[in-house]
């Protein structure tokens with residue numbers, strides 16, 4: 001029997017509630033498909049800070065390195081908001097991304113037909129939206145040097161971060177963008193700020209050069225401010241978007257809300273080819289820790305469950321099983337079951353556990 005090792009890092013807030021549900025869904029897949037999962041729990045984020053004094057203990061990093069894939073919840077929360085940069089829960093996530101070189105972040109933002117009314121945008125605008133944001137994840141402002149703050153004798157200060165990219169960093173994520181677009185509707189929008197930033201000029205030059213290897217994909221360059229506007233004005237214009245780290249952070253949150261709720265959206269952070277047949281990857285719901293609803297059992301587990309589906313698809317090369325999980329989610333939604341976040345007035349009555357039970361049953365029904 002094939003057995004896959006999955007590092008399970010629930011982290012903080014609702015991460016602790018939704019990740020166990022995603023592992024239950026994977027267990028149902030294992031039973032149906034005749035494979036095995038070894039789930040190994042690791043501490044990360046605020047939970048790790050409290051227990052060990054660091055947001056990414058070395059034991060967790062080792063666990064991640066030795067796993068076929070990583071299932072990640074969310075990190076952060078008001079409790080640690082005052083902490084200095086290096087002692088913040090978010091550092092744990094950034095360190096995993098960097099240490100494992102997870103440079104390509106795939107964030108689908110799709111408006112599910114039965115959830116159109118949950119979107120804050122008009123039906124005529126969002127209907128049919130199906131976007132994949134490919135965000136560069138290990139470069140740019142997040143990691144560029146020099147960085148830091150200097151304090152002046154007069155009481156003033158100056159802080160800097162650096163947006164730096166090498167052509168190699170741009171090229172590899174651009175290729176992911178083209179590859180993804182090729183498997184979708186073969187349209188790629190590369191987003192930059194080339195009218196102002198030299199780093200964006202290099203980005204544009206490199207992406208344009210790589211485009212020659214993908215004559216079947218239509219490339220357009222879009223300025224980031226214009227893209228932010230177009231996403232709410234005409235989201236159906238976009239198919240695949242590739243962009244640098246900070247722009248991708250901002251635009252992917254904006255794209256997420258088109259889908260009605262962040263509670264629906266998974267993500268995959270991919271590095272180079274790894275042990276599971278596919279890329280070494282970290283799979284994470286986009287919604288974050290949601291401290292306002294943590295601990296109440298009402299969080300939507302679908303983003304975590306769809307992240308588990310991406311794990312099957314990208315790290316374990318098990319597209320058939322991934323399809324089954326995605327189909328199960330659609331069926332449960334089609335039958336009208338809703339958590340609070342995916343109803344227009346927050347009227348949904350299904351809790352975290354109940355929603356997962358329904359999805360597990362629909363997964364089981366397909367084997």
Ligand code: IPM
Pocket residue numbers: 075076090093094249
């Ligand atoms: C995200 C988050 C992270 C980021 C934070 C938690 C460090 O906002 O994954 O989009 O900025 O990348």
Ligand code: MG
Pocket residue numbers: 249250253
């Ligand atoms: Mg973000």
